[in-house]
Amino acid sequence: xxxxxxxxxxxxxxxxxxxxxxxxxxxxxxxxxxxxxxxxxxxxxxxxxxxxxxxxxxxxxxxxxxxxxxxxxxxxxxxxxxxxxxxxxxxxxxxxxxxxxxxxxxxxxxxxxxxxxxxxxxxxxxxxxxxxxxxxxxxxxxxxxxxxxxxxxxxxxxxxxxxxxxxxxxxxxxxxxxxxxxxxxx
Numbered sequence: 001x002x003x004x005x006x007x008x009x010x011x012x013x014x015x016x017x018x019x020x021x022x023x024x025x026x027x028x029x030x031x032x033x034x035x036x037x038x039x040x041x042x043x044x045x046x047x048x049x050x051x052x053x054x055x056x057x058x059x060x061x062x063x064x065x066x067x068x069x070x071x072x073x074x075x076x077x078x079x080x081x082x083x084x085x086x087x088x089x090x091x092x093x094x095x096x097x098x099x100x101x102x103x104x105x106x107x108x109x110x111x112x113x114x115x116x117x118x119x120x121x122x123x124x125x126x127x128x129x130x131x132x133x134x135x136x137x138x139x140x141x142x143x144x145x146x147x148x149x150x151x152x153x154x155x156x157x158x159x160x161x162x163x164x165x166x167x168x169x170x171x172x173x174x175x176x177x178x179x180x181x182x183x184x185x186x
Contacts, residue, residue, distance in 0.1 A: 022108060023115035030119025034159040035126060041143035041158075042131075052145075061145040065156035068139040089125040093118060109174040117167030123160030 044050050045064035052063035069085075096114050127140040142156035 019108060019111040023111040023118070026112050026115025027118040027122070030116055030159070030163045031122050031126075034119065034123035034163065037159045038123070038127065038131075038141040038143070041141050045143055058147050059149070061147060061153075062143050063145045063156060065142040065145075066133050066137070066139045067142050067156070068137050086125055086128045089121050089128065093121045093125070096121070107174055107178060109170060109177070113167050113170035113174055115167075116163050116170060120160040120163030120167060123158070123163065127160075 041062070041064055045052065045062060046066075047064065050064060052061055054061050096118050099114065124140050128138055131141060132138055140158065140160075142158050142161070144158060144162075145156045146154040148154070
């Protein structure tokens with residue numbers, strides 16, 4: 001190979017046990033936090049016994065919502081049902097695991113990002129398949145509510161949703177750093 005040529009990405013890819021452990025630890029910790037927080041919300045915030053709790057008045061509130069639609073309640077009335085959303089989540093998880101197997105082992109941040117993403121996808125998949133309300137509807141427990149100072153609020157969300165957003169942000173940072181390193185070398 002010439003001095004200015006780079007080793008192809010495929011040739012540099014090495015999946016180390018340490019990176020897999022990092023990904024699994026992030027996924028496990030995120031999933032545990034999500035499931036525990038949703039169970040708490042189900043028990044403590046769900047009407048008629050539970051009531052919303054203001055954490056940081058008037059901005060941050062814990063308020064129960066049962067989301068039978070997609071992200072932020074979209075497609076709630078579209079008639080797609082929980083199997084559609086569960087299938088999407090399962091496909092996303094499989095894709096992330098395949099992506100993990102093909103990633104260069106040098107960038108640990110990508111393994112952290114994918115672990116966090118997998119935790120969010122698994123957390124919401126768990127709810128879509130196993131969480132059923134009194135009316136027999138499958139859905140996801142959302143309980144974090146951000147109120148706007150001018151009135152109104154962002155749609156309720158949960159720890160899994162936060163994990164998905166943080167995981168995507170970490171993945172973008174990792175890709176940006178990798179691109180910068182490639183440009184610096186060549």
